[in-house]
Amino acid sequence: MIELKGIKKQYKLKSSPLKYRDYYALDNISTIFRDNIISGITGSSGSGKTTLANIISGYDRDYSGEILYDGSREKDQNFIRYVFQDPYISMNPVKTVEWHISTAAEINHVKIEKASEKLEMAGMDYSAFRSRYVNSLSGGELQKLALAISLIPDPNFIVLDEAFSMMDSINLFAILTFLKELKKTVSLIYIDHDINRVSFVSDYIYIMNCGKIIEENYTEKIMEDPEDEYTGELIKYSPDYRKRI
Amino acid sequence: MLQVAGLYSGYYHNREYTEILRNINMHVDENEIVGILGPNGSGKSTLIKSIIGDIYASRGDVLYNGKSIYSKNNYHEYRNSLIYVKQDSFNSLKPLKTVNFQIGKLYNWKSFDKQYVESIFMELNLKPEILNMKATQLSDGMRHRVVIAMALLKNPELLVLDEPTTGLDSISTHHFLSILKGIKKHSSVLISSNDVNALFEICDRVYILYGGQIIEDGKYSAILESRFQPYTEMLFRYIPLYSNRNIEYISVNNNKYNGCVFINNCPFHDQVCESEITYETINDHGFRCIRYPGWKNDRA
Numbered sequence: 001m002i003e004l005k006g007i008k009k010q011y012k013l014k015s016s017p018l019k020y021r022d023y024y025a026l027d028n029i030s031t032i033f034r035d036n037i038i039s040g041i042t043g044s045s046g047s048g049k050t051t052l053a054n055i056i057s058g059y060d061r062d063y064s065g066e067i068l069y070d071g072s073r074e075k076d077q078n079f080i081r082y083v084f085q086d087p088y089i090s091m092n093p094v095k096t097v098e099w100h101i102s103t104a105a106e107i108n109h110v111k112i113e114k115a116s117e118k119l120e121m122a123g124m125d126y127s128a129f130r131s132r133y134v135n136s137l138s139g140g141e142l143q144k145l146a147l148a149i150s151l152i153p154d155p156n157f158i159v160l161d162e163a164f165s166m167m168d169s170i171n172l173f174a175i176l177t178f179l180k181e182l183k184k185t186v187s188l189i190y191i192d193h194d195i196n197r198v199s200f201v202s203d204y205i206y207i208m209n210c211g212k213i214i215e216e217n218y219t220e221k222i223m224e225d226p227e228d229e230y231t232g233e234l235i236k237y238s239p240d241y242r243k244r245i
Numbered sequence: 246m247l248q249v250a251g252l253y254s255g256y257y258h259n260r261e262y263t264e265i266l267r268n269i270n271m272h273v274d275e276n277e278i279v280g281i282l283g284p285n286g287s288g289k290s291t292l293i294k295s296i297i298g299d300i301y302a303s304r305g306d307v308l309y310n311g312k313s314i315y316s317k318n319n320y321h322e323y324r325n326s327l328i329y330v331k332q333d334s335f336n337s338l339k340p341l342k343t344v345n346f347q348i349g350k351l352y353n354w355k356s357f358d359k360q361y362v363e364s365i366f367m368e369l370n371l372k373p374e375i376l377n378m379k380a381t382q383l384s385d386g387m388r389h390r391v392v393i394a395m396a397l398l399k400n401p402e403l404l405v406l407d408e409p410t411t412g413l414d415s416i417s418t419h420h421f422l423s424i425l426k427g428i429k430k431h432s433s434v435l436i437s438s439n440d441v442n443a444l445f446e447i448c449d450r451v452y453i454l455y456g457g458q459i460i461e462d463g464k465y466s467a468i469l470e471s472r473f474q475p476y477t478e479m480l481f482r483y484i485p486l487y488s489n490r491n492i493e494y495i496s497v498n499n500n501k502y503n504g505c506v507f508i509n510n511c512p513f514h515d516q517v518c519e520s521e522i523t524y525e526t527i528n529d530h531g532f533r534c535i536r537y538p539g540w541k542n543d544r545a
Contacts, residue, residue, distance in 0.1 A: 042414075043414070044370075044386070044414040044416060044417065045384050045385065045386025045387060045412065045413065045414050045417070046384040046386065046387055085385075123496075138285045138286050139285060140285045165411060165412070166285065166411075167285065168283075168284035168285050168439040169439060169440065169441055169480065169483060169484055169485065170284065170479060170480060170483050171284070171285070172485055173483035173484070173485055173494055174483075174494050174496060176485055177493070177494040193386065193412070193413070193414040193415075194414070194415060195415055196415075196442065196485055196486050196487065197485045199486075199487040199490075200485040200486060200487060200489065200490050201485070201490075219487075223487050233416060234414075234415055234416060237415050237416045237418070237419035238415040239410075239415060239418055239419070239422075239440065239442035239443045239446055240442050240446070240486065241441050241442045241444075241445035241446065241469070241481075241484070243446060244446060245419070245422050245423055245426055245446050245447055
């Protein structure tokens with residue numbers, strides 16, 4: 001369980017020469033991320049989703065407020081793992097898939113058989129891909145590899161920040177179905193700008209707008225009876241092939 | 246207006262030629278929105294690059310108003326009447342300059358109608374204060390919308406968009422698609438995407454690309470009504486939507502690679518699929534499947 005208490009994050013924006021004003025990327029966020037469910041965070045671009053993910057996973061320490069990981073302020077090294085939006089910057093392009101898996105296994109003191117099992121779980125055939133160079137993989141395959149690497153140390157939480165943005169819809173359907181199985185062992189925080197995908201995969205949804213969580217509830221409640229006007233708009237305008245503009 | 250006739254194209258890597266597109270036949274008429282739909286690695290971006298003339302075709306031709314674009318005289322004229330928006334929007338902007346600067350550059354530093362710019366920005370859900378922000382200060386979605394807005398300012402004859410809806414949230418996707426509907430009155434649009442939802446909301450005709458070949462094409466209503474290719478059928482079944490959340494995913498892997506492009510993942514494959522498949526057309530609805538309509542009954 002991750003508990004956020006009054007998280008604030010501000011940037012300084014230049015409003016005129018020699019004058020700065022505060023811009024709140026996150027404005028007083030207090031909420032709880034529960035265990036063994038998929039929590040989905042959605043909102044328009046620029047609403048602070050990625051900033052929140054950076055703060056939760058400990059990449060960004062420049063904030064005010066308090067985060068409790070299972071009740072304590074300090075977190076274990078393997079408590080939380082982060083899968084980035086851009087898989088190209090988290091991999092070494094001139095090394096093979098085998099190198100990435102074995103390095104990750106070595107760092108986390110896991111046997112390589114166990115590590116390659118995680119890759120098979122994520123839907124990639126280890127024997128077929130082990131000698132492939134990372135620069136020859138497509139974006140979707142890289143994102144599967146990034147997910148598999150994050151699973152190797154058996155973390156309690158995984159934060160997926162638009163981690164599957166490069167996949168086509170059939171691959172996405174397969175990997176989201178896999179996430180639903182995964183939630184029995186790991187708690188997941190799934191961030192996406194598309195409310196269709198978030199409502200497809202998650203059990204509990206947080207809607208963000210302008211640095212605030214404006215609504216949070218169970219998926220059924222949000223999709224069928226949204227309280228906030230903005231949430232209603234998000235659902236109304238969500239792309240659907242059966243609606244015609 | 247735009248006609249692609251028997252196009253074969255690919256890339257050279259270490260003097261070795263890899264063919265990616267095989268026998269592409271398609272056309273874009275005036276005042277029409279055409280979509281290219283396909284999974285990752287199917288050759289959507291390669292097709293777009295061949296159409297705008299960034300890479301050469303090894304065989305076949307691309308004709309614009311009846312003239313080949315691969316000749317030097319026609320190419321200059323062609324590129325002036327078309328605007329291409331890249332998938333990667335960051336490389337289209339100067340990172341340390343303001344948006345105002347970038348738009349000024351678009352108009353060759355002549356004065357421009359600021360109200361018109363702001364009205365387009367409003368439609369894409371962008372605030373006017375963004376004009377004074379640098380490209381590095383914008384979020385991914387905002388930067389993408391700025392690039393699209395800049396493309397719309399030039400009123401091109403043909404607008405080519407490579408994956409325009411990735412990185413946009415649902416409200417700005419809706420506004421963006423509504424703007425495209427408005428543009429249709431005075432120009433044509435070619436969109437490539439892997440998002441079924443966005444394409445079928447807006448396109449008049451859709452080409453479905455798989456493994457470098459077109460496997461189905463037709464009017465959006467005809468494809469929505471019935472699918473002639475098993476891949477398209479799967480595409481419509483496995484869409485991540487709230488109403489589909491209880492559908493189970495069944496993966497198919499046949500370990501066969503000869504013949505039909507979709508044979509490896511096709512649940513309805515047979516011996517006849519391993520031969521060369523020709524492209525057939527019934528009532529303007531083309532498809533590349535030898536087992537149609539036989540596979541439709543297999544499911545029952």
